[in-house]
Amino acid sequence: MRIIAIMNQKGGVGKTTSSVNMAAGLAMQGKKVCLVDLDPQGHASLHLGIEPMGNVPTAYDVFSGFKTLAETRQLVAKNLWVVPATLDLAATELELVDAENREIVLREAIKKMAETEPFDYLIMDCPPSLGVLTVNALTAATEVIIPLQPHFFALQGLSKLLETTALVRRRLNRNLKVSGVVLCLYETGTRLAADVTDDLCAFLGESDPEAPWADAKVFQSRIRRNIKLAEAPSYGQSVFDYSSSCPGAKDYAGLVEEIIAGEQAEESPLQQAA
Numbered sequence: 001m002r003i004i005a006i007m008n009q010k011g012g013v014g015k016t017t018s019s020v021n022m023a024a025g026l027a028m029q030g031k032k033v034c035l036v037d038l039d040p041q042g043h044a045s046l047h048l049g050i051e052p053m054g055n056v057p058t059a060y061d062v063f064s065g066f067k068t069l070a071e072t073r074q075l076v077a078k079n080l081w082v083v084p085a086t087l088d089l090a091a092t093e094l095e096l097v098d099a100e101n102r103e104i105v106l107r108e109a110i111k112k113m114a115e116t117e118p119f120d121y122l123i124m125d126c127p128p129s130l131g132v133l134t135v136n137a138l139t140a141a142t143e144v145i146i147p148l149q150p151h152f153f154a155l156q157g158l159s160k161l162l163e164t165t166a167l168v169r170r171r172l173n174r175n176l177k178v179s180g181v182v183l184c185l186y187e188t189g190t191r192l193a194a195d196v197t198d199d200l201c202a203f204l205g206e207s208d209p210e211a212p213w214a215d216a217k218v219f220q221s222r223i224r225r226n227i228k229l230a231e232a233p234s235y236g237q238s239v240f241d242y243s244s245s246c247p248g249a250k251d252y253a254g255l256v257e258e259i260i261a262g263e264q265a266e267e268s269p270l271q272q273a274a
């Protein structure tokens, strides 16, 4: 199972849009996918048409220890389950402050689910902060994908974020790695986007071989700015269901292909050893 944290402490960079459409695209390719909404704003849940009300179990119940992931997830499309979030989840940050093992709650929950029902992919849509929810995601993850909007300050925020992955790798999750950066809200043909992309590639190319991002790549698929991607959430649909041939659907389909291609890259060293 690949456990992917979609993370950037900046808001509005395309985390939720990428989490939802990657998850939907992978499910359409026959992968069994669970999307865990870790943002108290619940945008990923809403994007896929879930408006949790009343006693519907959510991610909050998983962090509180009242429910398992299996009891919380909802089937929203073929091969695609969502663990929804509501504003309740904001309380988790506070409630876990003094809890022992507060960083590993989600990892334990995922381990438990995987014992009885394996998924191919578990994708976590992180909130725009580096608080306890994001740390839980990083502790549980096998890899991190960072959506980045190419503008002047993007690389500054990136180093803070990468430091956090290094810290979590040292203390909590030795296997954590950053597999890639996906450029979102990309303005094709602008000088700025091209410059930031070059700087980013140079920065990643020079990284310390011991760093979690040593093998990180910039995905070839750039997610262009496309209004259909912004419209799809209000219909409770992934971009593939909302407008299957728009540029946004094409870009995310390309990204999904690259992610699936990464499966072989991950398996090959083992297969060679076998």
Ligand code: ADP
Pocket (backbone or CB within 6 Å): 010, 011, 012, 013, 014, 015, 016, 017, 018, 043, 128, 184, 185, 186, 223, 224, 225, 226, 227, 228, 229, 230, 231, 233, 248
């Ligand atoms: P985050 O989760 O990082 O806060 P979102 O994925 O919610 O970011 O994106 C922020 C806003 O931008 C949302 O309204 C979303 O619909 C819109 N958006 C995201 N990606 C694109 C894109 N490629 N083209 C147009 N709008 C986009």
Ligand code: MG
Pocket (backbone or CB within 6 Å): 015, 016, 017, 039, 043, 126
């Ligand atoms: Mg979001």
